[in-house]
Amino acid sequence: MSFAELAGRHLDLVTAPFTLPKSRILVFRDEDAADGTLRVHTSEYERWLDDCRVLDGLAVLDAAGAVLPVTDVLPHRIAFGDVASLTFDGPGALSLAGSAGTRVRLRFPDGRVEEHPLDSGIRLEVAADRSVTASDGDHAAALASCEAQWDAWFTKCPVVRDDLQQMAAFCWWVLGANIVSLPSLGDARGVVPSKIGYVGVWQWDAYFIAVGLRHGDPELAREQLDIAFRFPRADGQLPDVVHELGVLATSDDLPEGDRAKLRRTGSAVADPTAPVPLTKPPLAAWALRKVLEAEDAPDWARAQLATIIRSQDWWFAGSDLDGDGMPEYGHPYSSGLDDSPIFDGPIPTAAPDLGAYLVQQDREIAGLLARYEPEADTAPFLERSARTEQLLHGMWDDDLGRFLAFGDGQRIESDTVVGLMPLLTGTLPDGIRDALHGAIDDPARFGLEWGLPTVAASDPDFSPERMWRGPIWINTAALIAEGLESSGYPERARALREQTVRLVVHGGGPHEYYNPRTGFKAERATTAFGWSAAWFLDLAVMLSED
Numbered sequence: 001m002s003f004a005e006l007a008g009r010h011l012d013l014v015t016a017p018f019t020l021p022k023s024r025i026l027v028f029r030d031e032d033a034a035d036g037t038l039r040v041h042t043s044e045y046e047r048w049l050d051d052c053r054v055l056d057g058l059a060v061l062d063a064a065g066a067v068l069p070v071t072d073v074l075p076h077r078i079a080f081g082d083v084a085s086l087t088f089d090g091p092g093a094l095s096l097a098g099s100a101g102t103r104v105r106l107r108f109p110d111g112r113v114e115e116h117p118l119d120s121g122i123r124l125e126v127a128a129d130r131s132v133t134a135s136d137g138d139h140a141a142a143l144a145s146c147e148a149q150w151d152a153w154f155t156k157c158p159v160v161r162d163d164l165q166q167m168a169a170f171c172w173w174v175l176g177a178n179i180v181s182l183p184s185l186g187d188a189r190g191v192v193p194s195k196i197g198y199v200g201v202w203q204w205d206a207y208f209i210a211v212g213l214r215h216g217d218p219e220l221a222r223e224q225l226d227i228a229f230r231f232p233r234a235d236g237q238l239p240d241v242v243h244e245l246g247v248l249a250t251s252d253d254l255p256e257g258d259r260a261k262l263r264r265t266g267s268a269v270a271d272p273t274a275p276v277p278l279t280k281p282p283l284a285a286w287a288l289r290k291v292l293e294a295e296d297a298p299d300w301a302r303a304q305l306a307t308i309i310r311s312q313d314w315w316f317a318g319s320d321l322d323g324d325g326m327p328e329y330g331h332p333y334s335s336g337l338d339d340s341p342i343f344d345g346p347i348p349t350a351a352p353d354l355g356a357y358l359v360q361q362d363r364e365i366a367g368l369l370a371r372y373e374p375e376a377d378t379a380p381f382l383e384r385s386a387r388t389e390q391l392l393h394g395m396w397d398d399d400l401g402r403f404l405a406f407g408d409g410q411r412i413e414s415d416t417v418v419g420l421m422p423l424l425t426g427t428l429p430d431g432i433r434d435a436l437h438g439a440i441d442d443p444a445r446f447g448l449e450w451g452l453p454t455v456a457a458s459d460p461d462f463s464p465e466r467m468w469r470g471p472i473w474i475n476t477a478a479l480i481a482e483g484l485e486s487s488g489y490p491e492r493a494r495a496l497r498e499q500t501v502r503l504v505v506h507g508g509g510p511h512e513y514y515n516p517r518t519g520f521k522a523e524r525a526t527t528a529f530g531w532s533a534a535w536f537l538d539l540a541v542m543l544s545e546d
Helices: 003-008 137-156 162-177 203-213 218-229 258-265 284-294 296-317 353-374 379-393 417-425 431-440 473-484 490-507 530-545
Strands: 025-029 039-041 054-062 070-074 078-079 086-087 094-097 104-107 115-116 122-126 130-136 179-182 188-191 242-245 244-246 405-407 410-413
Touching: 003 070, 003 137, 003 162, 054 086, 070 137, 078 137, 086 137, 094 104, 094 137, 122 162, 137 162, 162 179, 162 203, 162 473, 162 490, 162 530, 179 244, 179 353, 188 203, 188 218, 203 284, 203 379, 284 296, 284 353, 353 379, 353 417, 379 417, 417 431, 417 473, 431 473, 431 490, 473 490, 473 530, 490 530
Parallel strands: none
Antiparallel strands: 025 039, 039 054, 054 104, 070 078, 078 086, 086 094, 094 122, 104 115, 122 130, 179 188, 242 244, 405 410
């Protein structure tokens, strides 16, 4: 069975819409209809599906006027019985055709209804304002072109273990489906977290997605880092999001409700009149190294490395808000874990995950410089890494047996996944390292049946459904597995990786996050989520090579 056919087993038109790389058109089943009626939406930055309606109903009718059911879905076409099909005719149009007597009924958001015969094929072009123009179309040519485009994409799909291949094919489809064209960036290809609302290149997502893409399309992986690194601010800070309308780099770009979060404390960073930088945790050098492992690109690497060094310097010059040498998160969004209970206290927040990332990034920079600029002095980065690591060790609470976060200097005792991230350094004292390993194995804390929760099950802040307050996220689980391996626990690292890919298979796909009690998608989580798909692929490749 082809990879396209394997992926097609998951294309239910509910959790996975029908779409095309670089297209903004999404086709879903109408879940309120008992027949084969579909809905058509566009995919737009910070706009949800209800705001992006193209067609409230698209139904294929047989010669007697009955609605034909959807009988099969493949990446390149939707079949209605054995008499009609729908495909893409380029990124901006749909194409339909059927046997003699079949028709398509279109119901528009304004209540209008149109019917068109399908005997000779019809092309439905969707304009930027979501209006639809119907014209004659060459359905056979559109179908062949769409199939060829998806076949070319699936030739790059990583080959993994038999028990993981079907989900790997679907995850590869997710990454292809989530490609959007960004005309404002010279038609760059951004692989977005999800075409359902998350249409932009978030810095952290770009890193994780690139790490998955490298296994089949290193060029597209590099393009994600290009986009993430393209708009550093004058002081070196990398923006949180690059999107089709610009960038999001400070709190000035946030709605009032989000700015209000900054007024919970009297610290200077909470001054609502002063813009707070918005970025993402410093994993840029880690992502660069991972992508270069798949395909070396020395000149490109040197150019990106210069941007990363300036970004790393910014953390210490621009985000060490109390001047103690350990940078803080000035806004929850900059952590990537914005709903974590570590932000229930005052802001800014010094957190052990940020300390670990900074330690590791300076080491990564030194390693990349030694490889690509052998005459460069790496000592300053290694020395800063050592100083940061000592400050990180100071965040350990021996009585509680965990790393703590500090909100504007106040202890935050929530037992969260950020307290496990120092394992990434690989150089923790034996007692601390072993205590963290024990926490991961403890079924009362992080050793749950379906994986690693983002808040310990024993913590009063634990919630199995609420974003970063208990659900399993694939990125944090995978990073902790990497930390276990770095810290001398390779067998436990492999077990966590196996558990994580098993979760995705059990849960039915690469969702945004999972209920740790059931192993299924959390109710409000987005489906066909980019970094979950990318991480599944990376883990599947790794496990298949062992």
